[in-house]
Amino acid sequence: MDGKTLQQHAKDRAxxxxxxxxxxxxxxxxxxxxxxxxxxxxxxDVTGEPIVILKAAPADARALRGAHEDISPGYHMNKQHWITLHPGGGLDADLVEDLVTESYLQVLEHSVPKSQWPVDPTTFGQPS
Structure with missing residues (x-):
């Protein structure tokens, strides 16, 4: 996936x-x-290529970096909790959308008081 497509998929999901x-x-x-x-x-695209930076659980971030050459530690972020998605051929739209959703849920669960959540992370995206 090229950089503009990568960013557009991520933006559309966000x-x-x-x-x-x-x-x-x-x-x-x-x-x-x-x-x-x-x-x-x-x-x-300040790095010279269009990138997407997302939050991830530390174990997931390590596994993703090991499994995908187009995923690296978070650019200018905590390398344990953030990942960077790079353009190339290894990431598909479904994975990008899943990673954006997971980043959103990570931030809700760890950084936003429960009383302010716009959704319930435990049931979000599941059929009702």
């Missing part, structure tokens, strides 16, 4: 998530998606 908002606290070169004021996804 915009579907309840309570998600696009902000630009670091200027025009950075799209920062937040839920209840907490960052769950960043997009930029």
């Amino acid at each position: 915009e579907e998530l309840p309570g998600a908002e696009l902000t630009h606290p670091f200027g025009e070169g950075w799209d920062v998606f937040k839920v209840r004021g907490k960052v769950f996804m960043l997009q930029t």
Whole structure:
């Protein structure tokens, strides 16, 4: 998947998530998606390629980096808790969408008081 497609898939998924908002606290070169004021996804091309930066559980982040050459530690973020998705051939749309959703849920569960959650992470995305 090329960089623009990578970022577009990630952006499309982020915009579907309840309570998600696009902000630009670091200027025009950075799209920062937040839920209840907490960052769950960043997009930029300041590295010379379009990248997506997402939160992940540390064990998941290690496994993803080991399984996909297009996933590296989070660019300018905590390397244990964040990953960077790079353009290339190894990531498909479903994986990108799943990683965006997981990042969103990670931020809700670990950074947002439960009373402020726009969804219940334990049932989100499951048939009712």
